Amino acid sequence: MTCAEVTHRIPLYSYGEVSAELEEQIESHLADCPECRRALARHRVFLSALDARDDFAAAETMLLADCRRDLRLRLANENRPRAWAGLQWGSWLEALRGFSAFHIPFKVPVGAMALIALGWLGARYMPAKFGGVQASLSPAMFSTVQSIEPDASGKVQIAVDDVQRHMVTGSLEDPRIQALLLSAIREETNPGVRVQSIGALRNSPDSEEVRRALVDAVTHDPNPGVRLKALEGLKQYAGDPSVRKTLANVLLKDDNPGVRGQAIDLLTAHHDDSIVGVLQDVMQKEDDNYIRTRCRNLLEAMRASVGTF
Amino acid sequence: MHDAAETVCAGLAAPLDETGLIRAAQNGDQDAFERLVRTYDQSVLRLAANLLRSPDEARDVYQEALLKVYRNLHQFRFDCSFHTWLYRIVTNVCLDHLRRRKVRKEESTVVETSDGPVDRVAQLAEEAPASNPERQTWNRELSGRIASALEALTPRERTVFELRHYEGLRLRAIGDVLGTSEEAAKNCLFRATQKMRSSLEAFI
Numbered sequence: 001m002t003c004a005e006v007t008h009r010i011p012l013y014s015y016g017e018v019s020a021e022l023e024e025q026i027e028s029h030l031a032d033c034p035e036c037r038r039a040l041a042r043h044r045v046f047l048s049a050l051d052a053r054d055d056f057a058a059a060e061t062m063l064l065a066d067c068r069r070d071l072r073l074r075l076a077n078e079n080r081p082r083a084w085a086g087l088q089w090g091s092w093l094e095a096l097r098g099f100s101a102f103h104i105p106f107k108v109p110v111g112a113m114a115l116i117a118l119g120w121l122g123a124r125y126m127p128a129k130f131g132g133v134q135a136s137l138s139p140a141m142f143s144t145v146q147s148i149e150p151d152a153s154g155k156v157q158i159a160v161d162d163v164q165r166h167m168v169t170g171s172l173e174d175p176r177i178q179a180l181l182l183s184a185i186r187e188e189t190n191p192g193v194r195v196q197s198i199g200a201l202r203n204s205p206d207s208e209e210v211r212r213a214l215v216d217a218v219t220h221d222p223n224p225g226v227r228l229k230a231l232e233g234l235k236q237y238a239g240d241p242s243v244r245k246t247l248a249n250v251l252l253k254d255d256n257p258g259v260r261g262q263a264i265d266l267l268t269a270h271h272d273d274s275i276v277g278v279l280q281d282v283m284q285k286e287d288d289n290y291i292r293t294r295c296r297n298l299l300e301a302m303r304a305s306v307g308t309f
Numbered sequence: 310m311h312d313a314a315e316t317v318c319a320g321l322a323a324p325l326d327e328t329g330l331i332r333a334a335q336n337g338d339q340d341a342f343e344r345l346v347r348t349y350d351q352s353v354l355r356l357a358a359n360l361l362r363s364p365d366e367a368r369d370v371y372q373e374a375l376l377k378v379y380r381n382l383h384q385f386r387f388d389c390s391f392h393t394w395l396y397r398i399v400t401n402v403c404l405d406h407l408r409r410r411k412v413r414k415e416e417s418t419v420v421e422t423s424d425g426p427v428d429r430v431a432q433l434a435e436e437a438p439a440s441n442p443e444r445q446t447w448n449r450e451l452s453g454r455i456a457s458a459l460e461a462l463t464p465r466e467r468t469v470f471e472l473r474h475y476e477g478l479r480l481r482a483i484g485d486v487l488g489t490s491e492e493a494a495k496n497c498l499f500r501a502t503q504k505m506r507s508s509l510e511a512f513i
Contacts, residue, residue, distance in 0.1 A: 012495065050455060
C-alpha cells in the first residue's frame with residue numbers, strides 16, 4: 001500500500017469504518033512510515049478540534065421539558081388513531097343507519113346482538129361500584145409483568161409490579177425531598193431528570209450525602225450532560241481534598257473533552273502545587289487543544305516542567 | 310457524544326416491553342406512546358438542535374417529527390428497529406428544514422427583547438457550565454469556524470457528518486436511517502470530512 005493510498009483512507013480509518021483487511025494493511029504501513037503516522041496524528045487533532053463546537057447537550061434540558069409539554073398538548077388535540085376511529089359516535093350512527101338496508105328478518109337478531117354487545121361493554125367498563133367488572137388499572141398506574149405461572153385449574157397467575165404516579169411537594173431542606181432527589185440521581189433512567197435533580201440539590205444545604213451523590217454522578221454517570229451538571233454542583237466543594245481527587249480522575253479519564261475541560265477549570269480555581277503530577281500526566285495523554293494549552297500555561301506558571309522525564 | 314450510538318445499541322437489543330409499548334400505542338394508548346418516545350426524544354432534540362443550530366427550529370422539528378411518528382405508527386411493521394424507523398422520520402424532517410433553509414434567507418437567531426437584541430444561540434452556549442473566559446474565547450472562535458464549515462456542506466453531507474461524528478452512529482445504521490446504502494453513506498462522509506478539514510486547515 002502506498003502513502004497516497006493510506007492518507008486517502010485516513011478519514012474513514014479514523015472512524016473505524018474500513019474493513020478489517022484494509023485496517024490491517026493501513027496499520028502495517030503506519031508501523032513503518034513516520035510521514036503517514038504524522039498525517040494520522042494531524043487528522044486526529046482535526047477530529048478533536050471539532051469537539052469545540054457549541055453543543056446543545058448541556059443546555060437542552062429546559063428545551064426538552066418544553067417540547068414534551070407541547071407534544072402532550074398536541075397529542076391531546078390529535079384525533080384518536082385507527083383503533084379508536086371505528087368506535088367514534090359518528091361511525092356508530094353511520095353503521096346503524098346502514099342496517100336499514102338489510103332485509104327485515106335480519107333486523108331483529110342483529111338488533112338483539114347489538115343490545116347484548118352494548119350490555120357487555122357497559123358491564124365491562126362501568127365502575128365496579130355500579131356493578132361493572134372492576135378495571136384492573138387506574139390511568140396513572142404503570143404496570144410491569146414480572147412472571148406468568150399457569151396453575152392446575154387452567155388459569156394463569158401473573159405477578160404484576162404496579163407503579164403509581166403521585167405528586168410530592170416540599171422544600172429542599174425536607175429530608176424526604178432530598179432522599180427522592182438523591183434517588184433520582186442514582187436510579188432514574190432519564191438523563192434529563194437526573195440533570196434536574198442535580199440542579200435542585202445544588203441549592204440544598206451542604207450535606208455529605210449530596211456531595212457523595214455528585215461525586216458518584218461525575219464519576220459514573222454515562223451521560224456527559226449529567227456529568228457536567230454534577231461538576232457544576234461540585235464547584236462549591238472544589239477545595240475539598242477528596243473532591244479534588246475525583247476531579248483529577250475525571251481530568252485523566254473522562255472520555256468527553258467538555259467534561260475534562262470543566263474539571264481542569266475547577267481544579268485550577270484553587271492554587272495547589274500537588275496537581276503538578278496530574279497536569280504532567282494530562283500533557284502526555286491529552287488530545288484536546290484547549291486542555292493541553294491550559295495545562296501548559298498552568299505548569300509554566302508553577303515553574304514546573306511541561307513533560308515527565 | 311456517543312449517546313445516540315448507545316441508544317441505537319439499546320434499540321437493537323430492544324427492551325422486552327418496547328414491543329408492548331408500540332402495540333399499545335398503535336391501539337391508541339397515548340401514555341404508552343409518550344413512554345415509548347421518551348426513550349429516544351432527548352437524542353432527537355439534540356440531533357435537531359445541533360443540525361439546525363436553532364432551538365426554535367429544533368423545537369419545530371421535535372413536534373413535527375414526533376407527531377408524524379404518532380400518526381404513522383400503525384404503519385410500523387417491526388421490520389426494522391423502532392429506533393431506526395423513528396430516526397428515519399426525524400432525519401427526513403431535519404433534511405427538509407435544511408433544504409428549505411438553502412432556498413430562503415436564514416432566519417437570524419437574534420431576537421429583540423426589553424434588554425435589547427439577544428442572540429438565542431449564544432445565550433444558550435453561555436448558559437452552559439463552562440465559565441472560564443480564556444476557554445470561552447478559544448471555543449467561540451473555533452466554534453464559529455466549525456459552524457461555518459458545517460453550514461457549507463450539503464444538507465445530506467451535513468446530516469451524515471452529524472450522525473457519524475457527533476452522534477457516533479455507524480455508517481451502516483446511517484444508511485438504514487437515510488434509506489441508502491452503507492457505501493453511499495461512506496462516500497458522503499468522506500466528502501464531508503474532506504470539506505470540513507479543508508475549511509478548518511488554517512485554524513488547526
